[in-house]
Amino acid sequence: MPSDYFPVFVFLLIAVGFPVMIIALSSIVGPRKPSPEKLMPYECGVDPIGSARKRLSVKFYIVAMLFVVFDIEAIFLYPWAVIFKDLGVFGVVEMGLFIVILFVGLIYAWKKGVLEWE
Amino acid sequence: MLEVVITIGIMLVKMVIVLSVVMLMVAYVTLMERRVLGRMQVRHGPNRVGWQGLLQPIADGTKLFFKEELTVDKANKGLYHLAPVIYMGCALAIYAVIPFGNEIEVLGRVIPLHIADINIGILYVFALSSLGVYGLVLAGWSSNNKYSMLGGLRAAAQMISYELPLGLSIIGVLMLTGSLSMVDIVNAQEHVWFVFLQPFGFLLYLICAFAEVGRTPFDLVECDNEIVAGYQTEYSSMKFAIFYLGEYMHIIAVSAIAVTLFWGGWRGPFLPPVVWFIGKVLAFVFFFIWVRATYPRFRYDQLMRFGWKVLLPLTLLNIVVTALVTLII
Amino acid sequence: MTLFFFLLIAIVTVISAILVIVLRNPIHSALSLVLTFFSIAGLYILLNAQFIAAIQVIVYAGAIMVLFLFVIMLLNLEKEKRVSEKHPLQKAFGVSIALFLLGGIGSIVATGVLYGNMGTETAAKVSAVGNTKAIAGLLFTDWVLPFEITSILLIAAIVGAIVLTKKEL
Numbered sequence: 049m050p051s052d053y054f055p056v057f058v059f060l061l062i063a064v065g066f067p068v069m070i071i072a073l074s075s076i077v078g079p080r081k082p083s084p085e086k087l088m089p090y091e092c093g094v095d096p097i098g099s100a101r102k103r104l105s106v107k108f109y110i111v112a113m114l115f116v117v118f119d120i121e122a123i124f125l126y127p128w129a130v131i132f133k134d135l136g137v138f139g140v141v142e143m144g145l146f147i148v149i150l151f152v153g154l155i156y157a158w159k160k161g162v163l164e165w166e
Numbered sequence: 167m168l169e170v171v172i173t174i175g176i177m178l179v180k181m182v183i184v185l186s187v188v189m190l191m192v193a194y195v196t197l198m199e200r201r202v203l204g205r206m207q208v209r210h211g212p213n214r215v216g217w218q219g220l221l222q223p224i225a226d227g228t229k230l231f232f233k234e235e236l237t238v239d240k241a242n243k244g245l246y247h248l249a250p251v252i253y254m255g256c257a258l259a260i261y262a263v264i265p266f267g268n269e270i271e272v273l274g275r276v277i278p279l280h281i282a283d284i285n286i287g288i289l290y291v292f293a294l295s296s297l298g299v300y301g302l303v304l305a306g307w308s309s310n311n312k313y314s315m316l317g318g319l320r321a322a323a324q325m326i327s328y329e330l331p332l333g334l335s336i337i338g339v340l341m342l343t344g345s346l347s348m349v350d351i352v353n354a355q356e357h358v359w360f361v362f363l364q365p366f367g368f369l370l371y372l373i374c375a376f377a378e379v380g381r382t383p384f385d386l387v388e389c390d391n392e393i394v395a396g397y398q399t400e401y402s403s404m405k406f407a408i409f410y411l412g413e414y415m416h417i418i419a420v421s422a423i424a425v426t427l428f429w430g431g432w433r434g435p436f437l438p439p440v441v442w443f444i445g446k447v448l449a450f451v452f453f454f455i456w457v458r459a460t461y462p463r464f465r466y467d468q469l470m471r472f473g474w475k476v477l478l479p480l481t482l483l484n485i486v487v488t489a490l491v492t493l494i495i
Numbered sequence: 496m497t498l499f500f501f502l503l504i505a506i507v508t509v510i511s512a513i514l515v516i517v518l519r520n521p522i523h524s525a526l527s528l529v530l531t532f533f534s535i536a537g538l539y540i541l542l543n544a545q546f547i548a549a550i551q552v553i554v555y556a557g558a559i560m561v562l563f564l565f566v567i568m569l570l571n572l573e574k575e576k577r578v579s580e581k582h583p584l585q586k587a588f589g590v591s592i593a594l595f596l597l598g599g600i601g602s603i604v605a606t607g608v609l610y611g612n613m614g615t616e617t618a619a620k621v622s623a624v625g626n627t628k629a630i631a632g633l634l635f636t637d638w639v640l641p642f643e644i645t646s647i648l649l650i651a652a653i654v655g656a657i658v659l660t661k662k663e664l
């Protein structure tokens with residue numbers, strides 16, 4: 049029922065509004081004395097070397113991609129779990145097949161060394 | 167009309183109570199951590215401020231509140247302020263679906279002790295964990311600081327790598343319950359708690375919960391002697407406090423979910439349900455602190471390898487074994 | 496009441512969708528897209544499809560957009576600079592396609608040919624068991640084959656991503 053979600057909606061607003069309120073109050077109450085040293089990025093006390101925007105490893109992309117794929121698998125597992133008792137053996141077999149195929153994908157990633165050194 | 171007003175009034179009262187109790191618990195869990203860690207390291211924790219240090223959180227909070235608001239040059243102002251809000255918001259919003267107790271009767275009305283009973287309760291929690299990643303990524307990116315950015319990305323990669331086995335480890339519980347609603351899950355544990363039916367699932371959930379929250383032994387991305395303070399380096403004053411408090415909120419929330427899913431929620435003999443619930447949650451929090459005092463931390467590559475090569479196959483195995491056992495019995 | 500919430504969520508959706516295109520910083524665009532998906536999840540809840548709403552947030556806003564953000568950060572995209580060249584043909588083409596789509600959607604809404612409670616899965620039937628069980632009941636019985644083919648699609652995605660990023664196979 050959509051009306052069940054009204055408390056959730058209100059609580060979400062509170063959950064987001066609470067930290068916003070804290071930050072707003074604190075910025076009103078605290079002192080303001082900016083100086084060039086304070087505003088520089090922190091790098092163990094020395095001046096920063098080079099720009100902050102460098103190229104990063106492509107491993108993050110692969111991790112995110114694997115995460116998307118297995119997240120979708122998890123999404124299929126949730127409705128299967130709630131209806132699993134009614135499906136019987138057929139349900140176990142079909143989901144087993146699904147899991148095995150995706151597990152093969154994981155093993156492929158494993159063998160390719162993608163899951164190493166993150 | 168009056169009915170609607172009363173319902174909304176009750177809802178708001180419940181929310182204010184939950185918010186206050188959570189904030190109070192968070193504040194005193196920080197003190198509890200420092201005292202307990204201290205005793206485990208054979209020293210006193212802070213015990214000067216107020217009797218036994220009970221005013222310490224208030225002193226810390228007040229100090230942070232009045233500190234200067236620094237924003238790094240060239241930082242992306244909007245994202246810089248948005249990141250802690252997302253992080254704490256996601257941790258706090260989890261409390262909307264947790265059942266704190268059974269039902270109480272006030273003035274002839276039966277009031278259930280949860281803010282909302284939605285029929286996809288556990289998916290809502292999963293969704294909020296997924297959104298919490300943005301808090302870390304944006305914090306790192308917007309600070310315009312090499313170390314923050316790297317720390318933020320690594321924290322995000324850690325969080326998403328462990329979110330998968332976290333989501334999969336509770337499928338066993340769902341198979342036993344047949345419903346996604348948190349209230350139904352607690353009700354289904356009337357005779358036996360799920361930790362006895364799904365011990366392996368519970369263990370996997372617990373390990374993943376440690377990694378999700380970023381606690382030892384998985385706290386590489388934010389501990390004191392690595393990458394300075396990681397994605398939090400450029401945060402000062404209340405924004406830093408929000409990350410700090412948000413982390414403890416997340417710890418308590420994750421403990422509350424563990425209690426709800428595996429340890430019978432508010433169920434227990436003799437004492438009122440809410441007391442049981444808070445007691446169990448505090449036991450879990452104590453366990454978090456205990457583990458922090460005991461274990462060294464994983465290296466980042468060990469951590470990622472563990473999540474993908476060990477935990478993910480084990481959670482899938484848990485699901486298959488649960489399915490087979492349930493069918494045979 | 497429902498109308499009020501629908502209008503609220505719909506306005507947020509449309510505004511954040513417009514912001515995706517209008518904002519110049521790619522990270523701001525990606526975040527607007529996250530907000531768009533979140534509001535669409537809200538619309539799903541109003542339509543009594545709670546499971547789909549949760550999946551929308553978990554997969555779209557929580558996984559795919561994280562992937563987008565990682566890629567934007569990896570590629571180190573800067574703010575888009577305003578291109579000052581004139582492309583009159585491009586503009587004319589774009590405007591005519593947009594008008595065509597608008598006309599199509601408008602004609603469907605105007606003639607009101609929207610099938611509500613027809614078919615076997617009526618709203619009452621779905622509410623009785625909950626959206627998740629209703630979907631599960633059909634997905635794993637009548638529609639098993641598409642479900643299994645999805646797994647093959649997913650493994651193709653894994654292999655594709657790995658092949659793209661590894662230099663030696």
